[in-house]
Amino acid sequence: MKLSNLIKANVLNSILIVFLVLIYGCGSAFSSYVIKFAYNSLSKSHFFQFLYFILVSLITGLVAFIINSVATWLYSRQLQQYIGLIRDNLVKHYYRSKSVSTAAMVNNLNNNLQLLTDQYGNQVLRILSSLFVMITSTIALVMFHWSIAVLVVTLVIITLLVPKLTHKALTKATKKISEQNKKYLNTIFQWFNGLAELRRYLAFDAFSHYLTKKGTDLEQSYVDRQKVMGLAQFINGCANSFSQVAVTFLATILFFAKIVSFGTIIAAGTLASSIFNSALTITTALTRMQSTKNINQQLNELQREIPSTYSNEANFSVIKTRSLKYKYPNNREISYPDMTIKKGEKILLQGRSGSGKSTLFKLLLAELKPTSGQIYFCDKKGNKVKVDRSQISYLAQDNFLFPASIKDNITMFNSKLDKAVERYVKSVQLESNLAGFPSGLETLVDVDKDNLSGGQRQKIVLARNEIQNKPVILADESTSAIDENATNKIISNLLNSGQTIIVIAHNLTKDTKKLFDRVINIDPNRGEANYDV
Amino acid sequence: MTFKGLYSTNKVRMIVILLLEFITSGLVIGTSYISTYIFSFIRKRMINEFLLFCLIVLLLYFASYLGMNLCQYLIEKQIQQYNHQVRAEIIAHFFNDYAHHSPNKVQNILTNDLNLIKSSSLSIYTDIPYYAAQILFVILALWSFHWSLLIIVLFLGSLNLLLPRLLRKPLRKAVRNLSSANASYLKTAENWLDGLTDLQNFMAGKKLSIVMAKASKKLEKANINRTKTIQFLSVLNKASSVLLNFFLLIGTALLITQKIIPFGVIVTVENFSANLLEALQSLTNEVGQISSAGQLNQKIAKDRVPVTDVTEGIEPISLQTHNLSYIFSNGQKLTFPDITIKPHEKVLLIGDSGSGKTTLFKLLLGELKPTTGVVDFFDQNKNKLNP
Numbered sequence: 001m002k003l004s005n006l007i008k009a010n011v012l013n014s015i016l017i018v019f020l021v022l023i024y025g026c027g028s029a030f031s032s033y034v035i036k037f038a039y040n041s042l043s044k045s046h047f048f049q050f051l052y053f054i055l056v057s058l059i060t061g062l063v064a065f066i067i068n069s070v071a072t073w074l075y076s077r078q079l080q081q082y083i084g085l086i087r088d089n090l091v092k093h094y095y096r097s098k099s100v101s102t103a104a105m106v107n108n109l110n111n112n113l114q115l116l117t118d119q120y121g122n123q124v125l126r127i128l129s130s131l132f133v134m135i136t137s138t139i140a141l142v143m144f145h146w147s148i149a150v151l152v153v154t155l156v157i158i159t160l161l162v163p164k165l166t167h168k169a170l171t172k173a174t175k176k177i178s179e180q181n182k183k184y185l186n187t188i189f190q191w192f193n194g195l196a197e198l199r200r201y202l203a204f205d206a207f208s209h210y211l212t213k214k215g216t217d218l219e220q221s222y223v224d225r226q227k228v229m230g231l232a233q234f235i236n237g238c239a240n241s242f243s244q245v246a247v248t249f250l251a252t253i254l255f256f257a258k259i260v261s262f263g264t265i266i267a268a269g270t271l272a273s274s275i276f277n278s279a280l281t282i283t284t285a286l287t288r289m290q291s292t293k294n295i296n297q298q299l300n301e302l303q304r305e306i307p308s309t310y311s312n313e314a315n316f317s318v319i320k321t322r323s324l325k326y327k328y329p330n331n332r333e334i335s336y337p338d339m340t341i342k343k344g345e346k347i348l349l350q351g352r353s354g355s356g357k358s359t360l361f362k363l364l365l366a367e368l369k370p371t372s373g374q375i376y377f378c379d380k381k382g383n384k385v386k387v388d389r390s391q392i393s394y395l396a397q398d399n400f401l402f403p404a405s406i407k408d409n410i411t412m413f414n415s416k417l418d419k420a421v422e423r424y425v426k427s428v429q430l431e432s433n434l435a436g437f438p439s440g441l442e443t444l445v446d447v448d449k450d451n452l453s454g455g456q457r458q459k460i461v462l463a464r465n466e467i468q469n470k471p472v473i474l475a476d477e478s479t480s481a482i483d484e485n486a487t488n489k490i491i492s493n494l495l496n497s498g499q500t501i502i503v504i505a506h507n508l509t510k511d512t513k514k515l516f517d518r519v520i521n522i523d524p525n526r527g528e529a530n531y532d533v
Numbered sequence: 534m535t536f537k538g539l540y541s542t543n544k545v546r547m548i549v550i551l552l553l554e555f556i557t558s559g560l561v562i563g564t565s566y567i568s569t570y571i572f573s574f575i576r577k578r579m580i581n582e583f584l585l586f587c588l589i590v591l592l593l594y595f596a597s598y599l600g601m602n603l604c605q606y607l608i609e610k611q612i613q614q615y616n617h618q619v620r621a622e623i624i625a626h627f628f629n630d631y632a633h634h635s636p637n638k639v640q641n642i643l644t645n646d647l648n649l650i651k652s653s654s655l656s657i658y659t660d661i662p663y664y665a666a667q668i669l670f671v672i673l674a675l676w677s678f679h680w681s682l683l684i685i686v687l688f689l690g691s692l693n694l695l696l697p698r699l700l701r702k703p704l705r706k707a708v709r710n711l712s713s714a715n716a717s718y719l720k721t722a723e724n725w726l727d728g729l730t731d732l733q734n735f736m737a738g739k740k741l742s743i744v745m746a747k748a749s750k751k752l753e754k755a756n757i758n759r760t761k762t763i764q765f766l767s768v769l770n771k772a773s774s775v776l777l778n779f780f781l782l783i784g785t786a787l788l789i790t791q792k793i794i795p796f797g798v799i800v801t802v803e804n805f806s807a808n809l810l811e812a813l814q815s816l817t818n819e820v821g822q823i824s825s826a827g828q829l830n831q832k833i834a835k836d837r838v839p840v841t842d843v844t845e846g847i848e849p850i851s852l853q854t855h856n857l858s859y860i861f862s863n864g865q866k867l868t869f870p871d872i873t874i875k876p877h878e879k880v881l882l883i884g885d886s887g888s889g890k891t892t893l894f895k896l897l898l899g900e901l902k903p904t905t906g907v908v909d910f911f912d913q914n915k916n917k918l919n920p
Contacts, residue, residue, distance in 0.1 A: 042799060045790050054782050062775045069764040076760035080753035087749045088742060094729060095738045102726045106637075109722055109745075110715070111644070117756075185640050189723075192636040195628070196900065204628055208621070215620045215643070219613035226609035230602035237601070241594035245587055252575055252583065265575065266800050390734070400728035403721075412731075413740035433887045438864035447724050448635050451861045455886025468735070482886050 001086060001116045001296055003124060009082040013074060018128070020071040025132025027064025031057045032270040033140045039263035068129055079121045083113055089303040096306040103186040108302065111181050112295055119174070119292045123285035130278035130285075137271045137278075144251075144264050144271075151250050152272050155243040156279045162239050163283045166232040167290045173225035174291040180218040187214040229287075236283055240276050247272035316377040316385050316471075317343045319364070319500070324373035326359055333371070336360060336522055343471075346495045347502045348516040351523045357504045358397065360522065361474045365394055393470040395478040399461040401452070406434070407441040410463045417467050424463040427493040429486040433459070454481035462490065473501045480505070488512045534619060534650055534830055536658045542615045550607045551662050557600030558666035564593045565804040566674050572797035608659040615655070616647055622837040629840035631899065637723040641716040642836065646829060649712055654830065657819035664812035671809045675802075678794050682802070685784050704766060704821055707759040709828050714755035721748040770817060774810040781806050849910035849918050850876045852897065857906035859892055867892055869906075876913075 007014045038053035087109055094105055134156070141149040191198070191207055198207050251265040260268075324336040334356035341347060351357050362368040364375060366389065377387040401409050410424065411417040421441065425431055433456050437443040445452060452460070458481050465473065473494070479487040488509065495501060495515050503516070513519070540547045567590050574583040620643055627634050675683045725732070725744055732741050785802045788794045857869040867889040874880060884890050895901040897908055910918045 039799070042786055042789065043796070047786060047790050050786050051783060054779065058775050058779050062772060065771050066768055069768050073757075073761050073764050076757050080756050084746065084749045084753050088746055091742055091745045092738070094726070095733060095741055099730055099733075102723055102729075105726050105729075106640075106719060106722050110719055114645075181644060185644065188640050188643060189636040192627075192634060192639050195634060199628065199631065200898075204625070207628060208624055211624050212617070212621055215617060219617050222613050223606075223610050226606050230606045233605075234598050234602040237598035238595050241598070242591065245591050245594070248571075249587060255575070256578065256580075262576075390736075394734070400731050402728055403724050412735035412737045414735075414737070432885075436865050436887065446862060448633065449862060451865070453887040453889070453891055459886070464735070483883075486886060 001082070001120050002300065005085075006079065006082045006121070006124070009085060010078050013078050017071050017074050017078070017125075020067050020074070021125075021129045021132050024064045024068040024071065024129060025136040027060045027067070028133050028274060029136035029140045029271065031061035031064065032137065032267060032274060033143070034060075035270055036144075036261070036263040036267035039266050040261050043262050071129070072125060075125045079117065083117060083121075086113065086299070086303065090299070093302050093304070093306060101186065103189055104182060107178070107182040107185060108299060111185070112178060112299060115174075115178060116292055116296060116299065119288045120296060123289050126285045127282050130281040134275050134278040134282075137274045141268065141271050141275075144268055145254060145260055147254070148247065148250055148268050148272075152243075152247060152275055155246060156275060159236070159239045159243060159276065159279050160283060162235055163232060163287050165235065166228060167287060169228045170225070170232060170287055170291040171293055173221070173228045175294045177218070177221045177225055178295055180214075180221045184214045184218045187211060232287060233284070236280055240280050243276050244269070244272060315379060316387055317380045318378050320376045320378065322374050322376070324360075324363065324375065325371050326356065326363060326368065327371040334359065336373075337520075339520060341500065341502070343500050344498050345500055346515070346517045348508070348513060348519045349502055349504045350506065350519055350521045355523050357522065358476050361394065361476055361502075361504070364474065365389055365392060387472070391470055392472040392474060393465040393468055395461060395465050395473070395475040397476050397480075399457055401445045401447070401457060401460065403445060403447045405442045405444055406437075406460060409445060409460050410467060412464060420467050421463075424467045427466060428459040428462045428490050429482075430456070430459040430463060455483070455486075458482055459486075459490070462494075466494065469499070471499055473499055475501070475503045475505075477504055477506075480507075484509060491515060534615070534655060534833060538618075539611060539615050539655060539658055542611055542618060546607055546611055550604055550611065550659060553600055553604050553607070554659075554663040555666045557597050557604065558663050559670055560593050560597040560600060562667065562670035562674060562805070562808060564590055564597070565801045565808065567593065568804065569795070569797040569801040572800050573795050576796055604659075604663070611659070612651055612655050616651070619647065619833070619837060622839065623833070626836055626838060626840055633900075635720070637719045638716060641712075641719050642833065645715045645719075646712055646833060649708070650829060650833065654822065657822060660819060661816060664816050667808055667812040671805050671812070674805055678798055678802070679788055682781070682784060682788070682794075685780055704762050705828060707755070707762045708822075711755040711759050712829050714752045718748045718752045721745070766818065766821060767814075770814045774814060777810065778803070778806055848912070850913055851911045853909045853911070854897075855906050855909070857893075857896060857903050857908065859889070859896060859901060860904045866904075869893060869896075 034053055034057045038050050038057065041047075041049035041053060090105075090109055094100065138149055138153065141152055187210055191211055198204070248265065248269050251260065251268045254260045255262060255265055319339075319341040321336060321339045323338065325333060326336075327333045336356065349357050349360070359368065363370055377385050379385050404413070407418070407421055410421055425434065425441070434440050434443075443451075458478055462475075462478055465475075475494075479490060482490065488511065491503070491508070491512055492515050494503075567586055571583060571586045571590070574580075574586065623642065627639065672683060672687075721744065725741055729741075732738065781802060782799070785794070785799050789796055789799055852872075852874050854869060854872045856871065858867060860866045869889065882890055882893070892901065896903050899908075912918055
């Protein structure tokens, strides 16, 4: 969140707000100045003159307040508009960069922005209105006597320097809250995602233990910050009150020396009060803003433009793996047999559970780096080419559907693909299922209530990938929840194309297996690299 | 979440907080009281007395700031301890009620909603005793000057209390909208960002931006609405306090010109009235804000109720279904044949995709309620059980 960008969000509105706040400042100072005449009248027992001046003072004060409220409302509109812009930038950034956990993204989009709204955005306006009050009131003081103004200005400068003593500690404490909040959100997400499972195993104690522990950490971070804030505000408050007493003292001395009238003592006190209160407001606001420095920097970094990567379609004619090995974090190592896959081949990848089939896919996608060995994509002449992730369709074991229509989940919101949807719905055997839905393709996927069966979800994901017609398809257990008959038809449709396709599946019928060009078995116990069906 | 609950979290600390607030409040008012005599000394040109009383006032100021910030710290401790308890109760309730709870909804309740209640009502519950004590001390001070002053102040003050009642409804609506806007934003964010990898691979960035922008707009609007309502409320409060101040000064000036009270009162009566108005305004604003968070409070209160019918029962040994069917929210209907499972039977369930195998399990587990029909469980003696 940057002040310059906040202003740029609506320059005209910004100018209007500044203007309104300026009027507020003038009205406030005038209201205090006029008091001098009121008290002079009263000390001479002129009651009606007193009445008149008091009336003037109070009415200007009220009008100024109303104008300030209007400015506050206008400001909140602009601030929210700016926040919308920041959210948009964050979303674009996350879209263009490598995946971060959803909890981290949401923490920035919601919690951290909320923090910045309260502790940064809202403070800016308070600083502005307080600053104007300070300036107009100081001018009024000069009109009484220059020494009072000098004293007040000096005391204000001292009061402004005092918060520096505690600002570092405050920044740290605020950042801690944000970190703990993120951890807490993450913990809630993880444990509540598996709520159904936990209930079946009556695992309440573990569930409760982890959640309350993270909750405690969060609660403690709030208390710790309050400790630092309390100390800072005590120091600020003491400096402020010392200053107020000093001003009355000076004005009284001037009165004793017959330089100013009696009413000046009181009016000067009121003006000095406004100035010190404004200074206190400004220092508190600045302290709050400073405490968000780290988070603000973090968020500003995230809004930097990332250039979109341009991928070029390279033509490959063979995929080779040589001496490929991968070591897991738990030190288990997998050695893959050397493989050569020609363009357009249809391969069935088999192996026991845990033999590294899914990992092989991730290595092919360059999502994981091999511990040793290489994967090459070569063209006809044998030169290495780079094949981009965007040219490979990867059907992972878990699939994700969006809260949109089935059709949109297939086209992934690309309207150019709308016409092709029917064809692929047939190809993945989804037609018969759709007949049972009253709204058919337009049926909305309900993320909460799971209105689709596991098999239906897999079919939609299959259609989503097939409609893209990418040169390479890697399918990992994509038909595990679909019945035999339909699986056979889906796979035969899938293999009936020019794409290079590798499928992991372990309960295919003999007939279905025959549809593949060959089977690669990466089971370490079998010495053979591959064999024909 | 109630004051009673906050209090019982740690009764000793709460009493210390209340005592400290009472004392601090007295110190603040004492400052104004001493100041009245300072102005009398100035007028009579009694320099030594003037100097002494200046020093006393300074010390009173320091002590009051110490008291205030110590209070804030203890209050935060108390609130966080209370939050801890509330979170534990909500978690237990959500676990034992066997209903579906999406993680983002829970996240919103356990963080955003609790923070909203903290700023809307809990912090305010602890401010209220401070302001109440302030009102008490001001009344005593005013009474000591003259009873007519006190009557004017009380009369106009009670007008100031009636206003929030008129404004409670729109403020409540704005807070409620903000909470649900927060929840709905969190939900949308998670529903789409969880699938970010897919969106990236299928280049659906434009759609993501559109969806997130729409959700953000709703949240922005709710925030603005809340600000607007709060500003409007404080303008009305300010207007009434200005009126009070005017009549107060007139009354005091009259009494001074009649020589019934010392001159110095004209200066400090404004301090007293400012303190009283601040206390009344804060009380009226805050009571208004408490009731505006009232609905949110009620919702959370429901979520805290311990679920009592967690059954530890006899194990079922056989089951039977009659006339079972389930209709999804999108209109799709599934009907099941009547099934009888005898004791110790091992059964394989097959069917096409979407025929309802998983749904049947959910109906048997009680995770879904059937649209028609029943599932009966039996024990060894063929008695029906509540599963």
